[in-house]
Amino acid sequence: MSSPDTHATSSLTIYFRLLGYVKPYAGLFATSILGYVIFASSQPMLAAVLKYFVDGLVDPQAATLGNIPPLRGLQMMHAVPLLVVLIALWQGIGSYLGNFFLARVSMGVVHDLRVALFNSLLTLPDRYFDQNNSGHLISRITFNVTMVTGAATDAIKVVIREGLTVIFLFAYLLWANWKLTLVMVAILPVIGLMVVTASRKFRKQAKKIQVAMGDVTHVASETIHGHRVVRSFGGESYEQQRFLASSQNNMDRQLRMTRTGAIYTPLLQLLIFSAMGVLFFLVLWLRGDASPGDLVAYITAAGLLPKPIRQLSEVSSTIQKGVAAADSIFQQLDELPETDTGTVTRERVEGRIEVRMLSFRYPGSERKVLDDVSFAIEPGQMVALVGRSGSGKTTLANLIPRFYHHAEGQILIDGIDVEQYTLRNLRRHVAVVTQQVTLFNDTVASNIAYGDLAGAPRTAVESAAEAAFAREFINQLPQGFDTLVGENGVLLSGGQRQRLAIARALLKNAPILILDEATSALDTESERHIQAALDRVMKGRTTLVIAHRLSTIEKADVIMVMDAGKIVERGSHAELIALGGHYTRLHAMQFEEPTEADSHSA
């Protein structure tokens, strides 16, 4: 990527890969090209028609329409009005075919790319979501894809339509007067160079203005967001100076660009008219035995040339932008999906979890987040994980359903390594209830019966809601189970959302439950309901709880205390308190106050 050469080849590779997406639409694409050929062919026709008109004016006998009876006596000149309309019609047909079919191709490509990107999101590992911010992932699907179509199809449109126009016009010019045309070709690059230099300078200044504008916005927004700090620390005059400087700078640059623009336009006019002057001179000089009509037609055709040439010269920036956007799209599409090499599937597991000498580092980090962790949970047991924030509890819980891949040690479910299960089957056995409940903008019932559970009978959904103590509030909603919950469940309270999540886990009826207890305090009523719902969902399942509440911890069969990725103590509440170690300290810090609150509320 470092040298311009390799960059050029890789842009080309990206472009060809992009064109690969156009392949399924080859027929439509060919139709649109045909349309553009028709369009481009109409351009020299206009010039040619002029020839007959002018020649007819000069010498009425110059060209007649032949000897067919109704046309006899009519001159070519008289056909010109009709011909002009016919040419417009011809051009219109070409324009329609070209634009419409190309648009169909480009919409198809946008659609295909979007679907491919979205599908890749469904298979990418958790790591990918950690490393890429969601704003970028979303804008890739919405924005980048449209930029790409710019390159894949709009650029093609210009290249084909304007390119063919140039070719047709040029062929006509050569045919009409090749000597004149060759001389013109010799002076064309000089004019072209002058135009390109001027416009490049112009563009560079436009870019500088964008930066200067960014500075103005930046200073203003810092002051707006930090207005309290500015005032309380007496930063007014500093901010004033800063803003004055950036606004002044912006004005200076704006002025400079306006000046360039003001010079540029007349300069360009001068250039074009000089070129015309040269052309007229050449026409006089090289006219040979050409008729006035020939010359007018020639000059008209030559006059039609600059516009398509300019458009062609501008197309490269569209292509560049598109290729850059495509690059990021293909990077995502090339990401490896979650590894899923397991082959074992089980209808139902008993739920015995055994972790052996498990160590884990997050990708791209040297630090061990889990360090030689070993433990076993028997079917139906409940284990509470406690420890300071950052000690590795969530990470440990996430490794069981293989949200991340661990390289050292083993996690076994019913004696089989989790790596050996197929991902889908493994995750069927594990229900996860986290602090952040995710709800989809759908009905209450569909939110409980989400995903694999979608086919669950209504009675099962209702009894799951009942068991999760959610029935009561659901019945009070305007349409009961058929009420839409709003985007991410905005219409529900925190406690209600959690009970829906618990109902979802109950309906899933997986033998293993991973529970990340909510840390944020809920009102006592919700708290009581949720506790009762949790007790119910834990019953008869192997449960691993990341526990924040004393009530949960005291009920646990085993408490494991984590610190810096290691299990430092394990045992019952009483045993650990008696030990007077980590747990006692943690307990003093973390659980003392909630205990008091609990006893008040009980």
Ligand code: ADP
């Ligand atoms: P706990 O749940 O005990 O608060 P975590 O398992 O969330 O601890 O975090 C353990 C350590 O791993 C922390 O130091 C945290 O910074 C790091 N960590 C957590 N998630 C990620 C991630 N997705 N990528 C990189 N590092 C992470």
